[in-house]
Amino acid sequence: MTNNLNFKIINTDGRARNGLLHLNHGTLKTPTFMPVGTGGCVKAMLKRDLEEIGAHIILGNTFHLWMRPGIDIINHHEGLHNFIKWQKPILTDSGGFQVFSLKELCKITEEGVRFSSPINGSKLFLTPEKSIQIQSILNSDITMIFDECTPYQIGSHIINREEARSSMHLSLRWAKRSLDEFKRQENKNSMFGIVQGGIYEDLREESINGLLDIGFNGYAIGGLSVGEPKEYLHKILEFVSPKIPDNFPKYLMGVGTPEDIVNAVSNGIDMFDCVMPTRNARNGWLFTRYGNIKIKNSRYKNDTNGLDPTCACYTCRNFTRSYLHHLQITKEINSSILNTIHNLHFYLNMMKEIRESINEKKFDIWKNNFLEDRSSNSY
Amino acid sequence: MTNNLNFKIINTDGRARNGLLHLNHGTLKTPTFMPVGTGGCVKAMLKRDLEEIGAHIILGNTFHLWMRPGIDIINHHEGLHNFIKWQKPILTDSGGFQVFSLKELCKITEEGVRFSSPINGSKLFLTPEKSIQIQSILNSDITMIFDECTPYQIGSHIINREEARSSMHLSLRWAKRSLDEFKRQENKNSMFGIVQGGIYEDLREESINGLLDIGFNGYAIGGLSVGEPKEYLHKILEFVSPKIPDNFPKYLMGVGTPEDIVNAVSNGIDMFDCVMPTRNARNGWLFTRYGNIKIKNSRYKNDTNGLDPTCACYTCRNFTRSYLHHLQITKEINSSILNTIHNLHFYLNMMKEIRESINEKKFDIWKNNFLEDRSSNSY
Numbered sequence: 180m181t182n183n184l185n186f187k188i189i190n191t192d193g194r195a196r197n198g199l200l201h202l203n204h205g206t207l208k209t210p211t212f213m214p215v216g217t218g219g220c221v222k223a224m225l226k227r228d229l230e231e232i233g234a235h236i237i238l239g240n241t242f243h244l245w246m247r248p249g250i251d252i253i254n255h256h257e258g259l260h261n262f263i264k265w266q267k268p269i270l271t272d273s274g275g276f277q278v279f280s281l282k283e284l285c286k287i288t289e290e291g292v293r294f295s296s297p298i299n300g301s302k303l304f305l306t307p308e309k310s311i312q313i314q315s316i317l318n319s320d321i322t323m324i325f326d327e328c329t330p331y332q333i334g335s336h337i338i339n340r341e342e343a344r345s346s347m348h349l350s351l352r353w354a355k356r357s358l359d360e361f362k363r364q365e366n367k368n369s370m371f372g373i374v375q376g377g378i379y380e381d382l383r384e385e386s387i388n389g390l391l392d393i394g395f396n397g398y399a400i401g402g403l404s405v406g407e408p409k410e411y412l413h414k415i416l417e418f419v420s421p422k423i424p425d426n427f428p429k430y431l432m433g434v435g436t437p438e439d440i441v442n443a444v445s446n447g448i449d450m451f452d453c454v455m456p457t458r459n460a461r462n463g464w465l466f467t468r469y470g471n472i473k474i475k476n477s478r479y480k481n482d483t484n485g486l487d488p489t490c491a492c493y494t495c496r497n498f499t500r501s502y503l504h505h506l507q508i509t510k511e512i513n514s515s516i517l518n519t520i521h522n523l524h525f526y527l528n529m530m531k532e533i534r535e536s537i538n539e540k541k542f543d544i545w546k547n548n549f550l551e552d553r554s555s556n557s558y
Numbered sequence: 559m560t561n562n563l564n565f566k567i568i569n570t571d572g573r574a575r576n577g578l579l580h581l582n583h584g585t586l587k588t589p590t591f592m593p594v595g596t597g598g599c600v601k602a603m604l605k606r607d608l609e610e611i612g613a614h615i616i617l618g619n620t621f622h623l624w625m626r627p628g629i630d631i632i633n634h635h636e637g638l639h640n641f642i643k644w645q646k647p648i649l650t651d652s653g654g655f656q657v658f659s660l661k662e663l664c665k666i667t668e669e670g671v672r673f674s675s676p677i678n679g680s681k682l683f684l685t686p687e688k689s690i691q692i693q694s695i696l697n698s699d700i701t702m703i704f705d706e707c708t709p710y711q712i713g714s715h716i717i718n719r720e721e722a723r724s725s726m727h728l729s730l731r732w733a734k735r736s737l738d739e740f741k742r743q744e745n746k747n748s749m750f751g752i753v754q755g756g757i758y759e760d761l762r763e764e765s766i767n768g769l770l771d772i773g774f775n776g777y778a779i780g781g782l783s784v785g786e787p788k789e790y791l792h793k794i795l796e797f798v799s800p801k802i803p804d805n806f807p808k809y810l811m812g813v814g815t816p817e818d819i820v821n822a823v824s825n826g827i828d829m830f831d832c833v834m835p836t837r838n839a840r841n842g843w844l845f846t847r848y849g850n851i852k853i854k855n856s857r858y859k860n861d862t863n864g865l866d867p868t869c870a871c872y873t874c875r876n877f878t879r880s881y882l883h884h885l886q887i888t889k890e891i892n893s894s895i896l897n898t899i900h901n902l903h904f905y906l907n908m909m910k911e912i913r914e915s916i917n918e919k920k921f922d923i924w925k926n927n928f929l930e931d932r933s934s935n936s937y
Contacts, residue, residue, distance in 0.1 A: 499641075
């Protein structure tokens with residue numbers, strides 16, 4: 180496989196590790212968090228805002244971009260980086276997760292998934308080959324394989340071992356087709372496999388071994404935070420992560436709260452993405468070192484303190500809780516902007532502190548202090 | 559009257575003039591345009607965005623701020639500047655215009671206006687004294703008198719001379735009470751009178767003379783762009799502006815299009831405000847030197863040109879029309895941000911070019927070129 184992926188572990192502290200992930204548009208320091216830029220932008224954030232808070236990679240959603248503006252438009256701009264004017268790394272998902280979430284599904288066959296466009300109703304067909312062709316046009320630094328994300332349950336039915344096995348096997352066959360197409364496209368970026376298998380450890384292990392046989396540049400853990408009880412997240416994570424060889428980057432998809440991320444770093448995870456900091460910001464739910472703040476709460480109406488006096492972001496440097504409360508109550512766009520700046524700064528600053536504490540071999544001390552401060556809810 | 563208002567005309571070209579208006583939070587170069595920051599922010603613009611495009615004064619709406627967050631909150635922050643963290647000049651209106659626009663009016667008496675709060679239905683009473691008390695707490699650099707903005711028509715009834723006269727006389731009595739209260743508050747900022755009288759020149763003249771007898775720091779022309787046929791705007795403006803002594807700043811309220819502003823500068827107007835650049839931005843209507851662009855139009859779907867290649871704003875420096883079209887179609891907050899940056903930059907850059915052309919005694923040449931370029935609609 181020809182590509183320039185290069186992952187180097189530069190430091191470890193227990194199973195937590197600091198790494199450097201070299202990609203075509205730049206090098207990431209890991210552990211890292213990737214803000215979600217669904218349809219060609221991180222909602223309410225301009226490029227300069229992202230740069231100011233230290234974002235080094237963002238995530239794009241293949242399905243959204245395929246629907247709008249459409250791949251022809253992005254091709255005409257010679258890729259997603261030029262279209263959105265972000266010249267640092269981009270990771271894209273395969274589009275599968277969104278297609279499987281559509282209400283008007285969607286017939287799944289060995290070949291791929293048929294569905295109706297939620298934009299104009301036209302009949303569409305997404306296959307591993309199609310997903311990789313689209314991601315090749317996007318020119319994503321990291322392409323994700325097309326797979327079926329096995330849900331925890333459908334309605335009241337909890338997916339059983341046989342169903343999870345069958346789904347995971349399909350995903351393995353699609354993983355192979357994804358890589359074959361990636362090579363056919365002569366894509367010079369990197370491709371990650373995705374471990375599936377639901378809540379069943381033996382299936383997770385079979386998935387890892389199958390993916391390692393095919394051979395990818397990194398490995399993601401999928402199918403977690405998809406509605407399962409919280410204990411499964413920890414259990415599966417602790418089982419799966421050590422089984423992925425340590426010389427590969429490990430990416431926990433779609434997770435999660437600050438606490439989830441800190442715990443996953445303890446388990447050797449290097450990469451994260453989640454809509455939580457951005458989506459919650461727009462709803463007025465703010466993350467701080469000393470617990471979460473619901474800024475709409477009337478207790479902040481006349482509170483002239485800064486949002487978080489220990490935070491160095493633009494929002495906290497400038498505005499009172501009272502002002503942020505007012506903007507949220509009056510539904511100003513400025514509320515979304517200022518809240519998003521703060522929440523993403525919180526997440527990225529947390530990752531920076533994680534990396535520093537690993538460098539100093541003090542990750543466990545940092546982690547205990549952080550979790551204690553967070554649970555104090557003293558704001 | 560004790561205040562530090564100081565207006566100096568530094569250059570003229572015909573009746574257009576360049577001035578310096580010294581206010582407590584800074585000095586304005588006139589002619590100037592004031593972005594509207596209704597409820598404590600210019601929608602979709604952070605302070606740094608406003609500074610980058612060269613905004614030196616913004617407008618706040620007394621009515622909106624009175625309703626939310628309420629005057630106690632702003633008093634607790636020691637004024638509007640500290641609440642919104644904008645330390646340059648602020649002009650506030652009197653709140654009257656919004657009260658008179660309420661559907662559930664509102665009984666007008668000699669003493670003031672009774673109405674129900676649109677927020678919680680509580681009974682409220684706005685008088686000249688109350689408006690000035692509120693504006694004193696806001697600590698606006700320029701306080702506007704409380705008056706009745708005479709409309710052009712109510713339903714199908716065009717306001718006749720007697721009605722306009724009666725309304726204007728009430729406004730004059732309220733103007734005197736406004737100034738008396740301003741002095742009682744020992745307000746050290748500036749206060750502007752507002753010329754009313756509808757479409758009737760003799761009433762406009764009587765209003766000017768009445769206001770001059772009372773004595774203000776500047777004079778605004780109100781009751782234009784309130785639904786009257788466009789020719790009245792020019793006619794009344796040409797009549798009123800020369801009757802205001804030239805050593806006072808002249809402010810045309812709520813006007814208008816780029817063409818309206820350029821024409822008003824020809825008539826000696828120094829100050830403008832209008833929601834058009836900000837509101838239209840959020841609807842995807844963009845002002846450029848070569849005509850207006852409706853960015854939703856499908857002709858821009860695959861247009862990889864910058865929005866306006868002659869524009870130096872952040873939006874035009876970075877993004878294609880195709881990308882801006884995409885953000886508008888997908889209703890991203892980022893669309894409002896980028897469009898607003900562009901439109902306000904366009905207005906403020908226009909004002910800068912106006913000032914430069916007056917300095918060079920070439921305002922008419924500049925104006926003719928500008929109007930010709932605008933009407934070319936070549937984008």
